[in-house]
Amino acid sequence: MNPYRVLNIPKEASQKEIIQAVPPALQRKEFTAREIADAQKELMNPRSRKVAEFIYFLDSQLWSAQGVKLEGELSGEQMSIGDLPLLHCFDKFREK
């Protein structure tokens, strides 16, 4: 069971936030008290938290350093398809 989902907290939640997330989780009654306690325990322990991070997060955006580069390349003059001018350099008709 995904402890982050049980406690409804983000990956970077601090120890304090983990503890604070317990009462609302109990109130929601989506998970049993046992499941909530296990989730808290799992995330409070740095070692088991690392395992949980690996299992429950993909973080694909982290790897795509080139993604930033892409944004940079496209960040110049923003032209839409409607702005694309029609070229007449191939118009043979004008010669006729």
Place this chain on the structure above:
Amino acid sequence: MGQSLQKKKIESGQSSLDDRENRNKYRELLEKAEKLFQKEKFGSAKHHFSEAHQIYPSDEVQKRILSCEENARLVAQAQDLVKQGYQLEREKKLKEALKAFQLSLNAWENKEIRALVAKLQSKLPKPTLTPGYQAEADQLYAEAIERYGEVLELEENHEAKNRMGICLVKQGDYGEAVRLLEPSPSKDQETGRRGEGEKPQSPGPPVPRPPGPPAPQSPSPERQDPEVQYYAGYALARLGRYGEALRRWEIIGQDTPELAFQKQKLLEIAIRDLIHRSRLEGEFDQAWQETVSLLASYPALPLVQDCVRSMCLYHLEELWLKENFKAMLDFCVSLNFDMGFASCLRDLPTMQDTGIEKFLPFILAKVYYHLAETNAPEYLPDAITFWLTVIHNPKYMIPPELREHEDLPVAATQDQLTSDLQQKLEQLVQHYRTSVEGLSSSSPFQGHEESGKTDQGKADQGEEERLKEILAHWEMERKSIDFLVEIAHQEIAQQGSNQGLADLLCTPAFAERFRLSSPILEKLQEVQSLWENDERFWIVGALFSAARRSLLLLNQGKLDEAMAALPAKKNDLFVDYCRQRIFFRLGMERLQKGETNLKKYFSQAIPLIQRFKEYEKEIIRLTQGIGNDLQKQISMDEVLQILIRHIKSRELLEITSYIMSYKAHSMYSEGMIKAQDVERICKKALELHPDNEFANDGLREVESSYVMEELNSALHKANVKKAATITINAKNDKVEEAFFEFVDFALDELSTTPLDRGKKILLLRDLYLNSRRVDPTHPVLDDITQEIESLEEETKK
């Protein structure tokens, strides 16, 4: 009873007669219908097809009926148009008549009408494009479109079509322009109807087509005109069909500075638009196809590559957040790159890698893990393979981009994380095992054979089989990678570099799937001298070698299949190892049944038994269970005699010695061999193991039996003196007992035999003296004395 049978026979005969008649009629109807169809008499053809269909209904004939109906409709439509044409011609409205005839030809081909069209066209003034050109020059595009349309009404004219398409682009009607500027389809595609006399096609599977938008057909020469290509491309671009648009512009071949700039701009627009669209709900698939199409056109362009990668990772992240792992798997599998991982996942058309490939094992490990949580039988094997590989190989565990990230786990914590993640996988395997077996007591890490022996009453046969397969897979994969890690650690410790095996770490299944086995095998062979006495080296090597399949079958106990799957390769380290294992197992199977002629199996397995003590121990363990079963003793003796020629271990020699003496004893008891044979065998057994008590006993027994034979011979000849001498020399209780049994018997015989008293007394005295030589205290001496005295008394009287 008899009458009823006869009636049935008659009915059955009648029925087969009816069948024959029906078949003939059916055939005749179809032949007639086809002929009528060829003659374009579709009404009559339909009638005959319908009759045939009533006899034997079939989809094929049903299609022919529908085809008749469709063709009849087209013919009727064409006939109406022809009538109209004739009427207009009579009214001298030649242009309109020509149009009607042309429309009729569109509906139904007719040679006469085509000739008539040609005749009318020659009568009419030749349609000219000049008015259209003029209007276009005056930038009156709507009028130009009308003029070109008029020409097209009269004849098929590519130039008119192109000009009209170009004008439509200038007018902003891109959809219609693309239709006109599209390469011409074939005539059949255009009319959509079946050619004359064409046979119906049997329905078949659709021909697979690579993903992406439809590839443009090769343009006809006039369509390669740069102006046409440019305007067609522009229209396609405005419709969002960027890949096709750029391909059209590539055909132009002359990159003017304006066009080069516009292509670059279009690419940027396309990429921005595609990325935007891909992030809209329900738009991803189409945007992705369009992007892949762009990549096909510009495989080396970094902008396109970045777009593909960015879109791909974003999409995967989206699916991950929705926990739609199945969609993630399907998407990853659809990424068929030219080389490497994904190309091995499925045999589909390939696409160029844009840097996504290296992330795939990492993503797939997590995807398979989560899929296995809910569907272990299907996904657990892949979860095991990917997970173990990724967590043990830093190359997959932390992709280069991540390694530079300062928050990431450093090498020192890596082992701990790896171990914890492996434990998580173990829990998943254990959970599946428990759910199938309904037991949780046994360890998931027992070997394959042992796992099959647990109580699996609650699982049905299929689940049980699947569990066994998966547990075997788990064992193989885990043990293999653990061993490779051990070797890699030693390599790092000795050489201080992790560029060797550590970089190649993966499970055998992973290596097989992604063709990574060869470098691993090379590495293993490099370290052979260090590890060859550890059987894991051979098992793991075999799993990475061509013998993999054979070894897997062997572990499942499928010995014959394992033998058949063994590669023909000779002098291959791991194939030879696998062959020896199979021969050993085949031999053991036969040995347990007490079969003989086992030389061919065990002589092949000798290198294996010599190298690894465990195999010798297994044979020795088997000897403990054979008991008094003579057949098994013979079988075991045969095997041990083969082995001790090559293996001189103390344990093996001792057990061979025992088995030899047991066998000799059993055979002697059954009367199958003589005492001399037993003596010879026991002496040989004692050479192997001098302390073999059983062989020593055997020898003693044989010796006593020899004396008994001599004694019996002497007694048989009534030579009591010699018998007594033998008994005295033997110093054997059994012999003495036999001697005195004879004395008792002789005493009884003499007392009842009607013999002269004097002679009786002489014989009794002889018996007495010899008995006293053997045992002066034996009670029979008193009996003999008493008998002699009694006889002497009687003589005195």
